[in-house]
Amino acid sequence: QKEVEQNSGPLSVPEGAIASLNCTYSDRGSQSFFWYRQYSGKSPELIMFIYSNGDKEDGRFTAQLNKASQYVSLLIRDSQPSDSATYLCAGALGGGADGLTFGKGTHLIIQP
């Protein structure tokens, strides 16, 4: 059974600080991982994807993948109130061309 685990939060971070979101997965066959942001009542919006061990940076966001530890994380630098949302971690087998397995999401609150 493929599972993706996230701490539901809420995670409260002061504005301007670094927000660190974590995710673990059970299926060693998982090849690719995705971070989505979801505002209340809205659809998931892709933030980043990562396939290789190590770090991947895109603007204020850095995704980290450690396949040996089955661990994925997302760092948000210089957090803004507009970053307040639920962040969903998802994993896929192979190239990602199949159904994603989502965690339940971490509710992030950026305090002004």
Next chain:
Amino acid sequence: NAGVMQNPRHLVRRRGQEARLRCSPMKGHSHVYWYRQLPEEGLKFMVYLQKENIIDESGMPKERFSAEFPKEGPSILRIQQVVRGDSAAYFCASSRDSGAGGDTQYFGPGTRLTVL
């Protein structure tokens, strides 16, 4: 903006009626995925389709639910004889061809189904 389109955005049905949810993928995308999000729950994969083919329906309930993606027109998720437990947000996602580098899925705005 040729994003993923879903309609209707909101759908109200009475118990026992049928619900039809439609999804048009992004331009150039040939893979469609349906997910369900129950209140306070995570997104759950239901079915993965390509044109005229169901590739993976392992997340689809065995009864009352069906999906298709015809050669022409949108993908349809059909729920027969709806029950209150079917009330949820149903999201469609699409991706380009599979291949090396993965296949990023982009989500539509969703259909909020309410069963009275």
